[in-house]
Amino acid sequence: MYKISQRRYLGNKNRILNFIDEIIKAEVGEFDSLCDIFSGTGVVGEYFNAKNKRIISNDLLYNNYVSLNAFLNPEPFNEAKLLKIIDEFNELEVDESNYFSDNFGDRYFSMKIAKKIGYIRENIRDLFVNNDINLKEKNILTTSLMYSVDRIANTVGHYDAYIKKDIREQAFVMKMLDLSKDKNTNNEVHNTDANLLIRDIECDVLYLDPPYNSRQYCDAYHLLENLSLWNKPEVFGVAKKFDRSKIKSEYSLKSAAESFDDLIINAKCKYILLSYNNMGEKGNSRSNAKITDEEIIKSMSKRGEVKIFEKDYKAFTTGKSSHSDNKERVFFVEVKN
Numbered sequence: 001m002y003k004i005s006q007r008r009y010l011g012n013k014n015r016i017l018n019f020i021d022e023i024i025k026a027e028v029g030e031f032d033s034l035c036d037i038f039s040g041t042g043v044v045g046e047y048f049n050a051k052n053k054r055i056i057s058n059d060l061l062y063n064n065y066v067s068l069n070a071f072l073n074p075e076p077f078n079e080a081k082l083l084k085i086i087d088e089f090n091e092l093e094v095d096e097s098n099y100f101s102d103n104f105g106d107r108y109f110s111m112k113i114a115k116k117i118g119y120i121r122e123n124i125r126d127l128f129v130n131n132d133i134n135l136k137e138k139n140i141l142t143t144s145l146m147y148s149v150d151r152i153a154n155t156v157g158h159y160d161a162y163i164k165k166d167i168r169e170q171a172f173v174m175k176m177l178d179l180s181k182d183k184n185t186n187n188e189v190h191n192t193d194a195n196l197l198i199r200d201i202e203c204d205v206l207y208l209d210p211p212y213n214s215r216q217y218c219d220a221y222h223l224l225e226n227l228s229l230w231n232k233p234e235v236f237g238v239a240k241k242f243d244r245s246k247i248k249s250e251y252s253l254k255s256a257a258e259s260f261d262d263l264i265i266n267a268k269c270k271y272i273l274l275s276y277n278n279m280g281e282k283g284n285s286r287s288n289a290k291i292t293d294e295e296i297i298k299s300m301s302k303r304g305e306v307k308i309f310e311k312d313y314k315a316f317t318t319g320k321s322s323h324s325d326n327k328e329r330v331f332f333v334e335v336k337n
């Protein structure tokens with residue numbers, strides 16, 4: 001079974017869940033609801049979901065929305081039916097080419113496996129269109145497909161490029177997800193800009209984990225976005241990316257500090273925690289933080305007294321640069337104003 005954390009994702013917070021929990025225990029104590037408004041994989045929400053909190057999840061990218069729904073939304077699903085479908089998918093031998101193999105075969109995957117991935121995705125679509133599976137079941141199958149794809153992709157963990165050498169033939173295996181069956185009641189999952197959603201929601205704890213540099217997540221995960229949406233758009237360039245102009249994040253642009261300030265001002269919650277990396281000017285320009293510490297503190301101070309917690313942390317980098325003195329920081333404020 002796949003656990004929610006078994007996916008490679010830039011900036012994922014798997015390794016600092018305890019650190020976040022320690023801060024919440026010390027500074028917040030008991031609470032009912034948490035909004036993870038830049039959810040990514042959703043591991044932070046899932047961690048507190050397991051502790052019976054009401055979780056609001058959100059991400060701008062559709063592929064994350066699909067997996068957040070699979071893991072955290074409260075809709076019912078038929079596990080036995082899904083296990084049977086997954087077994088049938090694993091047995092498949094696919095010869096005919098399709099959208100996925102035409103564009104990604106012999107690049108990110110062997111041609112044989114790319115044919116199978118495209119065939120399975122089309123099949124998930126058909127099962128849903130024919131009412132053989134409900135939306136939750138479609139999201140579970142698509143998420144299982146994405147987690148399986150991630151394990152064998154010929155990349156360093158994201159899809160900005162593929163590794164240009166002979167592709168090793170690997171077994172492609174789909175698995176059921178490790179889903180909590182009784183803890184998701186009252187959870188919500190959204191797929192929108194955090195600055196829009198913030199105006200519509202209320203929660204006890206607001207956890208913020210925005211992108212911190214100019215690397216756009218829609219570029220890094222275009223292939224999974226394409227596979228989850230399955231609109232079969234035209235793709236361009238060596239990396240075979242589709243047009244992502246509508247899903248660029250403000251938090252990776254010059255306007256990041258302005259967006260952050262707007263988010264903080266409009267938050268309706270009791271506590272705010274922000275994870276923000278301290279890469280500063282140390283890395284190459286693409287790694288430089290888009291919001292300065294002064295800007296963060298200035299915005300958060302509008303709501304109350306800001307505290308900063310730090311922990312040494314070896315980040316998941318893309319391989320080229322790695323900073324041993326990386327510190328994971330959490331900025332905290334108890335909302336008073």
Ligand SMILES: C[S@@+](CC[C@H](N)C(=O)[O-])C[C@H]1O[C@@H](n2cnc3c(N)ncnc32)[C@H](O)[C@@H]1O
Binds near residue numbers: 012014041218249250
């Ligand atoms: C640092 S990652 C979050 C990682 C996550 N905490 C985890 O552990 O997997 C930042 C996420 O914010 C999302 N994002 C970027 N801009 C956004 C926006 N304006 N609104 C909502 N989500 C956004 C990205 O797609 C990305 O998944």
